[in-house]
Amino acid sequence: MTPRSDVALAEWCTMGVGGPARWFVEARTESDVCNALAWARARRAVVHVLGGGSNVVMADAGFDGLVIKVDLRGVASSPLGAREIYSAGAGEPWDPFVAVTVAGSCAGLECLSGIPGQVGGTPVQNVGAYGQDVSGCITRVHAVDRRTLQPTLFSNAACHFRYRTSAFKREGGGRYVITRVEYALERDAPPTIAYADIVNYFEQRGETSPSVGAAREATLDIRRRKGMVIEADNPANRSCGSFFVNPLVSREQYATLQANAGSAVAVPHYVVDECMVKIPAAWLIEGAGFTKGSKRGAVGISPFQAQAIVNHGGATAADVLSLAAAIKRAVLDAYAIAIVPEPVFVGFKPSAALQWLLDPDPHN
Template sequence: MVLVFISSKIFTYETNKTILLESVPIQENIPLFPFTTLKLGGSARYFLSCKTQSDVHIGLDFAKEKGIPFWILGGGSNTIIPDDGYQGLIIKIDTKGIQERELGDFVQISVEAGMSWDQFVEQTIKQGLTGIECLSGIPGTVGASPIQNIGAYGQEVSNTIESVTALGPDRKIYEFSREECGFSYRNSAFKSGAFQKFIVLSVHFLLSKVEPICVKYPEVENAWSARKKERPVTQSRLEDLEEFRNLILSLRKAKSMVLDPSDPNTMSVGSYFTNPILSPESLERLMNRFQELNLNPPNLFKDADGYTKISAAWLLEQSGITKGLSYKSVGVSTKHCLALVNRGGTTRELLELEEIVRMQVQTKFGIRLEREPVLLKS
């Protein structure tokens, strides 16, 4: 952990409906549903879009002076807003910027937290870099990527992160190494560990100019092999990477996992539940349950520590949660049973459906699914 900077005091004054802090407007009573992929939830009492890191300090000073809570919002693709909104300050991170440094066969890239994740991936593909190519099409911002330790198709962002720069509760800026970030499956010290009160300002990656494309996941491997048979002519590394990105995007689009205003199934947070990680004892109980139900187990993924990951989607399907299932004005995606979608409903209805789905899996298999997105407390 490296200490970098100490912030200075900010002074404020107010107008009728917009509060101006050194020319940075804080808005009042702003609906939050447009800022999330679910398009659900009420309004924020106060709202600040931060274009610079200094703006973040301004927002924190305002929250402290008002004696109100604050919440950091990125792309809104992993956040559930309550129907009654948020009675504090929403600090939306909209900072942009990239710095690069050549290191032999690698490129060190520092990215501001507010940059679109997929735009960043697309840029690295165009540079012929590998390390995050399987993470194409994931919504959200770069700053959210280490918090959730986003992953897909055999890659996790933590494998390429060198460090994370974050603002601490003491208003000092720290740089945390990959080891200090406490990465695990869809988790980090920023999400549920010692750094929950830290605000990610920038993320520092190390990507490769020479390492091959990551083709580990069976679905990707089969689709990639089929594509290569269709075009036996050898392509350049850059052409291969661009084609591979298009393949990943097509796989995600087939499941409505790429944001598309014309596709109602994308009014979701993507995968709503994480894949359960089972201890050896839990796995043994589950295998016994499979025998009782006369079910063949799905593909299981074991890690080096003896734990096993099982598909949440498979558990849902086997528990009777079908694609297209409806509950009031929410439901299950018609393309992927792991995605709960908004069909003009409310957050309350979504949470009711969540519990219905969870209880069906728990009743049949004895496994309680964990919600992946964060529910904001009003």
């Protein structure tokens, strides 16, 4: 295994920004992962593990260490009672994997169709959309411990899943390189029809008992109309998708938000539980003055939905961060709600500006 030098990272990330990696290697087996980690340890080099590149912003200076591109493949399934257990390599592209599970008439991932990235990234972020989260069906996560270079197995409980995060993102802090993920899906079960967009889609078509396949197609159609499916002719392709996490607020905060909006405006929301309500970040962003299609130099807001920051060509990571900070400030000033970025920021030097952007409770 011989890493390459000075590999342009912008080409490996959907946002299309970032400088070079000092070293870069593609890992296709668990042994490749262990060997790459050992190689970096021998040189005291820092390591970043890269998946599909759809949820990362690379620094303009690049990454002064070894980037390991995870490319472990393979999908297998086996029955377990009324469920089907799917095991997928961390390097498997996510949406084609979802298509395989739907083709097998299995429910559990259909509303996560069209999301970019790879299988290995889904437990890290606890990827979710339209009423589903992977935490609801992940049974085990296989990983390599970067400290010991030994394989490690995580149960669902050990992943410590929370809204859009997990132990791999919080406590682990990059300690584990995910190599394979197992999902338990319900065979021949109805799809999840809970989120307003999905409910309205089928109500408008008079469909009362849609199949899992129909739910997948509905999700893809909705995401396409929002410019959230990566396609060759999509002008909003150079992005991280949803740049900001939809914030969770208390019912009291939601009531205040609705009261301030007035009776003529219905604040869109999704009830998470008896205490918390989810507000669409896109609604807050537009309300704060950042409309769809607006531009700020080489970056801007997607013409399809306000939650995505787009690189129109020639943008830098600094451009992306500047716009993201302006959006966060505007939403905070308008609604007293702090929205936080979803992507991971790699290669950046610590700064007060970046810390403020990432802070879920920043000081005004």
